[in-house]
Amino acid sequence: MSSDAAVHFHEVTKCYSSSRITSRSMKDVILHLPRHIAALSRKKPAFCALDDVSFEVRRGECFGIIGRNGSGKSTALGLIAGVLRPSRGAVETQGKIAPLLELGAGFHPELSGRDNIVLNGILLGLTRELILKHMAQIIAFSELESFIDQPLRTFSTGMMARLGFSVAAHLNPDILLVDEVLAVGDEAFQEKCLKKMAEFRTAKVTMIFVTHNLKDLERICDRATLLDAGRIVEIGNPQDVVREYRKRLAQP
């Protein structure tokens, strides 16, 4: 791994074993015992989400990942976040990683917005002290001052996304993983997020950006890759990658 790389994928393959796919009930295992034993002895992975993928994201770079549903984008993010383990190959990362959570993850609907900021912040690696110090800023950024002490279940989806981004924006990470969360906010807030991401970029925060919004991708990212069925089909400047993706989408 070269010294200025933040994320390095070295011939990474990630396969999910068949137990993930087959039903997970004991009845099923017992009724179909022969099949399950056969599956065990075969040791043949049922599905590979990523297949021999290598790339490098340099420090301070904004790197976009696009692809159809099921092309392996989320698996790639999971590997970077360290929650998944590659079946083959190696994933190396350098620095503190902040995954921008999907809607509602790490939030509890019955707790107030304020309690959820603390919960979410600590889960993402902030200390309680730091969260309380930045609480006013986080709330101000989310523009949810008048709702913040209400239980989260009363929040709209857009409001939850705001809260999530506001916490992540104050994490001070080295690597920020953004997975399609901006889509739900209203236009004004999306604009604010994109501005914040531009700020991150000048602050040399590495960003990995998964999105279906090709316009955002072209606007923010320095480089991008197109995944298809677990393989890299195109990597390079975002305009070229987006053009290739559009071309493939147009084909039936």
Added chain:
Amino acid sequence: MADIIRRILDGLVSRQDFASIIATGPEQVVRRSQIIYYRDLIWVLVAKELKLRYKNTVLGYVWSVLNPLVFAMVFFVMFKVIMRLSVENYALFLITGLFPWQWFSNSVTASNNFFLGNSSLIKRVKFPRYFLVLAGVLNDLIHFALSILVIVIFMLVYHKHPSLSWVLLLPFLVVVQFLLTMGIALMVSTCNLFFRDMERLTGILVMIWFYVTPVLFPLNMIPPRFQWTIFANPMGSLVICWRSLFLGVPLSPFHLAQAAAWAALIFVTGFGIYRSLEWRFAEIV
């Protein structure tokens, strides 16, 4: 409530400790922030559970005492009034076994959901997953601690007093039961990710376990040829220890040692099972 716990946790990792750790170089600074992270993580998870448990209820924390008491009342009517079991001070006898048992059974039953209920987190964030189990078991421990007050009130009614030996023995038994409960909870919560039948299975097994443990009846009521069940039961000797402590009977070192050995064995096994399967959690939830 949450603040009290925070203070307790603060006490566990005292400021002085930090000072001595920081003093010696960058590697130690990492350790320091690591300790703060773990402390904050456990605090926020326990606080979340505490806040949630009785949210939107009128009686709030009264439930954590009321619930086991009502159970005790039902058993009292059943065994003392109807079946005329001849055990002296049966009400006290009952709750001294029932309350510790309920900590165990509540945690084990709830543990089915410790990982499963946090699937979105497990998929996204890297953090020590066993903290979810730790927080759940600690949460029930806090409620057990509250119910010890009820036991003390009952003791006073029966003209018994807490003795000095509690200072040592009470924390010791808490630790032993904590390890045992953690061990089983780790096994159950991990297995439930792979086999959802675990949830139904624990319901049945915990019920059977309850009746083979001398909670409702004294040890001497077990026929001699079934006395071995106490040795084979990790909760058996522990409940006997709890009861001796609360009833002011000297604790048998034999039962103490047995309870501790079982707890250690089960904790190590549970943690081992969790450890060996942890890396697959994110793909399976």
